[in-house]
Amino acid sequence: MKLTVNGIVREVGGSALRPVLSVLREDLDITGPKAGCQQGSCGTCTVLVDGEPRRSCLLPLAAADGAEITTVEGLGDARRLHALQASFHHYYGTQCGFCTPGMVIAAYALLQRNPSPSRKEIQHALGGHICRCTGYVKILDAVEAVARGEAFEEADRTHHPDPEEPEVAIKGAPA
Amino acid sequence: MEVLLPTTPAEAAELFGDGDRVTVVGGGTIVVPELTHGRLKPSRVLMLGNSGLDGLSRANGVITIGATCSVAALEEGDEPLAAAARHVADPEIRGQATAGGNLCSTAGAEVPRGDLQAPLIALGARVRSTGAGGERTEPVEDFLADGAGRLVLDIAYDDVPRTSAYASVSRPHAHHYTILAATATKADGTTRVAVTGAGPHGLRCPSVEAALADGKAAAEAASAVLGDVSPADDALASAWYRARVLPTVVARALADLEGSR
Numbered sequence: 001m002k003l004t005v006n007g008i009v010r011e012v013g014g015s016a017l018r019p020v021l022s023v024l025r026e027d028l029d030i031t032g033p034k035a036g037c038q039q040g041s042c043g044t045c046t047v048l049v050d051g052e053p054r055r056s057c058l059l060p061l062a063a064a065d066g067a068e069i070t071t072v073e074g075l076g077d078a079r080r081l082h083a084l085q086a087s088f089h090h091y092y093g094t095q096c097g098f099c100t101p102g103m104v105i106a107a108y109a110l111l112q113r114n115p116s117p118s119r120k121e122i123q124h125a126l127g128g129h130i131c132r133c134t135g136y137v138k139i140l141d142a143v144e145a146v147a148r149g150e151a152f153e154e155a156d157r158t159h160h161p162d163p164e165e166p167e168v169a170i171k172g173a174p175a
Numbered sequence: 176m177e178v179l180l181p182t183t184p185a186e187a188a189e190l191f192g193d194g195d196r197v198t199v200v201g202g203g204t205i206v207v208p209e210l211t212h213g214r215l216k217p218s219r220v221l222m223l224g225n226s227g228l229d230g231l232s233r234a235n236g237v238i239t240i241g242a243t244c245s246v247a248a249l250e251e252g253d254e255p256l257a258a259a260a261r262h263v264a265d266p267e268i269r270g271q272a273t274a275g276g277n278l279c280s281t282a283g284a285e286v287p288r289g290d291l292q293a294p295l296i297a298l299g300a301r302v303r304s305t306g307a308g309g310e311r312t313e314p315v316e317d318f319l320a321d322g323a324g325r326l327v328l329d330i331a332y333d334d335v336p337r338t339s340a341y342a343s344v345s346r347p348h349a350h351h352y353t354i355l356a357a358t359a360t361k362a363d364g365t366t367r368v369a370v371t372g373a374g375p376h377g378l379r380c381p382s383v384e385a386a387l388a389d390g391k392a393a394a395e396a397a398s399a400v401l402g403d404v405s406p407a408d409d410a411l412a413s414a415w416y417r418a419r420v421l422p423t424v425v426a427r428a429l430a431d432l433e434g435s436r
Contacts, residue, residue: 016178017200017210017220039208040268053267058207060200062180063224106267128265 006074016062030172032072043129046102053109072101073172086152093142095133187226191326193307201273242275258341275327292377296369300332337362340431357428373404393429
């Protein structure tokens with residue numbers, strides 16, 4: 001079976017019923033999506049499947065054969081954060097970080113189909129994602145900031161001030 | 176273990192056969208965690224994802240919902256089904272979960288499931304299924320009472336002018352968990368009433384319908400609902416609580432139905 005993960009075509013095998021989450025984490029070493037509840041309730045394993053946010057823990061491999069998968073690694077890397085990743089950093093939308101991969105992917109999917117959502121619409125889109133640290137307010141602030149077009153380039157550069165600093169390799173991120 | 180991947184409805188029906196020892200996976204939202212956590216060890220698995228059963232159509236006065244039509248696809252459709260669809264879990268789950276899976280889901284050990292069952296009963300929907308004895312079509316309430324072990328092909332209801340109402344008690348949580356819901360439709364002078372969360376699956380409420388037909392007021396008719404249900408305890412609410420609250424939820428739906436006329 002074949003998955004295109006963050007733009008790279010990967011041949012994958014094993015049981016057709018294995019959840020895509022296990023394939024990503026165990027076979028492909030792409031560990032952005034977390035194995036939380038593994039029953040669809042917590043949201044941290046959320047990835048884009050052909051552009052739609054889906055729980056990778058609920059998705060059998062055979063159901064995703066041939067699909068294009070985007071994980072949080074595919075949105076941006078440590079040097080060039082996606083605006084959402086930079087905003088989560090800037091607004092303290094991440095504390096322990098366990099829920100962040102799913103939150104960012106769900107927020108990305110929302111902004112793709114609705115570039116200027118209301119706070120209520122953001123709440124609705126993130127409704128299936130549990131965070132036990134932030135109390136959600138800072139996460140909503142972070143997504144709202146991106147929705148109103150706030151720029152985060154400066155924040156990114158100060159975080160990685162040395163242009164000669166070697167690239168931080170993030171497995172699963174497209175080259 | 177054998178995994179079957181039909182590519183047409185006919186092939187799905189043929190591979191399902193009489194359903195003996197076949198585990199069906201629609202969207203996977205219910206079955207996959209059972210597999211992951213080792214609670215289910217199937218010998219034959221029929222995966223419907225590519226079976227072409229995902230249609231949703233309105234033609235010749237009938238709305239037909241394919242077994243693997245997503246719950247999300249119903250959110251903007253006819254009421255009261257759309258209201259119930261919007262109450263299922265969260266956007267990602269609704270995108271993946273299927274109408275057929277929702278119809279076949281029994282009450283979970285922790286929470287009620289099958290939010291679409293009651294509105295489908297209220298709409299007078301019919302289920303076309305295959306399995307032992309071949310294909311058959313029957314009302315949703317009959318299928319729920321005696322449809323275990325069958326493969327849903329599609330669900331259909333008549334496209335007639337009707338008013339509808341949906342009232343529910345949800346629990347604040349990351350997921351929308353419906354503790355109780357009552358739904359009613361009125362078409363051509365006849366009211367149909369069904370409830371979620373007060374039995375092993377969605378239940379039609381003939382006592383309430385009869386009371387309404389007798390000209391009883393909404394509140395009085397609603398109190399008859401306890402004769403139609405068998406609430407149980409789960410992680411969200413006790414049977415006692417459900418029995419106390421259900422008549423009020425039904426009364427609200429009936430009041431809305433009157434108001435929407």
